[in-house]
Amino acid sequence: MNVKLNINDILSKSILTPGRGLLNEYSHSLNPYAGCVFGCSYCYVRQLPVSLFRDEEWGTWVDIKTNAAELLRKELIKAKRKGPVTIFMSSATDPYQPIEAKTMLTRSLLEVMLEEQPDFLFVQTRSPLVTRDLELFQQFGNKIRVSMTIETDKEEVRKAFAPTSPPIPARMNALREITEAGILTQATISPLLPCSREFPKKLKNLASRVTLDDFWMGDGSGGKRTEKLGISRIFDQLGMEKWYNPTAHKVVLNMLKDEFGDETEVLVSQKGFGPGA
Numbered sequence: 001m002n003v004k005l006n007i008n009d010i011l012s013k014s015i016l017t018p019g020r021g022l023l024n025e026y027s028h029s030l031n032p033y034a035g036c037v038f039g040c041s042y043c044y045v046r047q048l049p050v051s052l053f054r055d056e057e058w059g060t061w062v063d064i065k066t067n068a069a070e071l072l073r074k075e076l077i078k079a080k081r082k083g084p085v086t087i088f089m090s091s092a093t094d095p096y097q098p099i100e101a102k103t104m105l106t107r108s109l110l111e112v113m114l115e116e117q118p119d120f121l122f123v124q125t126r127s128p129l130v131t132r133d134l135e136l137f138q139q140f141g142n143k144i145r146v147s148m149t150i151e152t153d154k155e156e157v158r159k160a161f162a163p164t165s166p167p168i169p170a171r172m173n174a175l176r177e178i179t180e181a182g183i184l185t186q187a188t189i190s191p192l193l194p195c196s197r198e199f200p201k202k203l204k205n206l207a208s209r210v211t212l213d214d215f216w217m218g219d220g221s222g223g224k225r226t227e228k229l230g231i232s233r234i235f236d237q238l239g240m241e242k243w244y245n246p247t248a249h250k251v252v253l254n255m256l257k258d259e260f261g262d263e264t265e266v267l268v269s270q271k272g273f274g275p276g277a
Contacts, residue, residue, distance in 0.1 A: 015071040025274040029091040032105045034063040040162040042191055044225045045062045045092045050252040062099055067109040076116040083120040086275035096127035110136045120275040121257050128164055128174035137183045147186035148175040152193040153202050160234055176204050191215050192249050194240040200259035209265040211272025212253055216246040218269055
């Protein structure tokens with residue numbers, strides 16, 4: 001499916017947003033872009049004003065905040081005067097979506113943060129492009145964690161829910177590379193999609209820890225946002241409707257714990273996204 005993308009350069013009025021909701025443990029969230037070309041069918045941002053009040057389909061547009069680095073430098077200095085600064089990048093976009101390979105905007109933000117270091121930085125992505133910035137991540141020491149979204153181990157499931165997102169094997173390889181580089185990492189099963197019994201084994205030794213989340217815990221509305229998106233229809237089409245319920249994660253959680261034992265920490269929902277090592 002070829003979709004014409006609308007890419008715009010914009011000047012943002014601010015770049016650091018106070019942490020709130022499920023990210024209330026962070027002082028700020030940081031989004032280099034508005035919009036996301038991965039356009040995942042279940043993305044809760046589809047139900048937020050940034051998407052609802054825009055006359056374009058989510059996944060078909062991206063705004064590049066061209067002055068983000070300049071703003072970040074000023075706002076970081078100001079924020080650090082007020083107390084500890086912990087940053088979640090990103091809450092409403094993917095900082096390593098394809099356009100980043102050209103703009104290097106996220107990289108410029110990392111460079112600013114190395115000069116004015118926050119107390120902790122959490123990087124959330126589903127893109128293998130993240131490995132490009134390995135040497136920058138290493139300079140943060142234990143003040144950073146890189147989290148890779150891996151919702152399932154089944155490519156046919158990934159293609160049904162998020163056809164323009166990066167393939168699962170590429171994400172796993174990227175996460176392994178970052179972990180082997182000595183950086184704190186996380187495999188984030190969020191939201192949990194239908195997977196195989198081998199999923200925990202495939203995740204073993206890929207990351208420093210694993211976090212499991214689902215629509216009911218993780219969409220910020222107890223599953224109501226997801227319900228409005230009509231995601232249940234995709235489960236029905238796949239013949240996997242039993243997976244669309246708030247208890248399915250418990251089965252996978254037990255599978256993960258059985259596979260990992262005490263070797264790898266397994267966290268659930270909000271606890272797995274907080275700041276700190």
